[in-house]
Amino acid sequence: MKTIDRKTEIVTISAKLFRQKGFSAVSMRDIALALDIKAASLYNHIKSKQEILVLIIIDIAKEFTQSINAIAKSKNTSLTKLEKLIEQHIDITLRNADAMACLNNDWMHLPDDELKAYIKMRNEYEEKFRKIVKAGIASGEIKNLNVEVIIFSLLSTLRTLYLWYGKKSALNIELLKADMTKALLKGIV
Amino acid sequence: MKTIDRKTEIVTISAKLFRQKGFSAVSMRDIALALDIKAASLYNHIKSKQEILVLIIIDIAKEFTQSINAIAKSKNTSLTKLEKLIEQHIDITLRNADAMACLNNDWMHLPDDELKAYIKMRNEYEEKFRKIVKAGIASGEIKNLNVEVIIFSLLSTLRTLYLWYGKKSALNIELLKADMTKALLKGIV
């Protein structure tokens, strides 16, 4: 039994490096150096560089899928569903900022099978999001703007939140959630 | 005199490739292959791989700077300034989708001098944006939400617009501008 698993350590530090320079610009020697070991030693714990990327991305992608599934099947109004979606998206992002960067920027470097799986998950996520928005428009809870514009303006902000949080004087999380939800749903004017 | 300059051609096709896989994952041989020439021939037109990146990024960064400078010094209300900012941001992005992707994802691979210049320009851009928002809050035109949250929710959407445009059944540009401005400023509920 160990306090921290080396494999986890490799994945964590890799996510941090991938976020800084991108998957392709980080070498196995870079990762090894950050852990103060030799590159070859990494292969006692992981099969390949791409496997590290898979371990970083697929877990968090699944978390988003579970999150939206639970919300979609709940008995809330469309508006409440959207609010919960935003809150949970913020929660997941702040807990996994580095992984979120990899998800956004390096998904195209996943191996074939995982790439297909990822794209499927992303499409399904967006489709469920779309359904909630459409239901909200139909019920009059949401303005009748172009559906894609609505989805895009919400998701683009949520997906790049990792770029902003922690940059300036650390914003209180609850305040962030409150103001961000207001800004995204009710606007700023 | 030539109809199309080879150097421009190299920059254009590189931006397209960089967008797909990222700067580091694209080799000079990849770029050459896309132009149906040999890698060494590229050096008749450009000094280095990094110079290509500079040519892609710095031009569009300057365009954003000019855009916000003109708006900032105009005599409009804060709200009108924001509206114009959104419109111009959309215009520039749709005219330079590939370059926008490079700007967002590969700026850290710029050579030292240009990296510094880019970061300076970006900070100044955000600072001018911040000033407009603060003036709007002071005048009561804009809601009193956290300033950083407002800036972030607007800029994150605008900066990643390239990811969405052209994906689905091509949205009319004027409709996009209208609905996006509404969504960003007045919200969706």
Place this chain on the structure above:
DNA sequence: ATAACAAACTAACAACTGTTAGTTAAATTT
């Protein structure tokens, strides 16, 4: 004590990287 295992190491590999040097052929200028 001995066996088994985990996790580090050294050394090496073939492929690929950005880039340079020198050459050639065609187009343009003098």
Place this chain on the structure above:
DNA sequence: AAATTTAACTAACAGTTGTTAGTTTGTTAT
């Protein structure tokens, strides 16, 4: 017609890439 320029080429370079093989060392289980 001769001279120059442009833009392609081949060949090669030194360094880096992800990865494998085989070995060593310290820890845990028998």
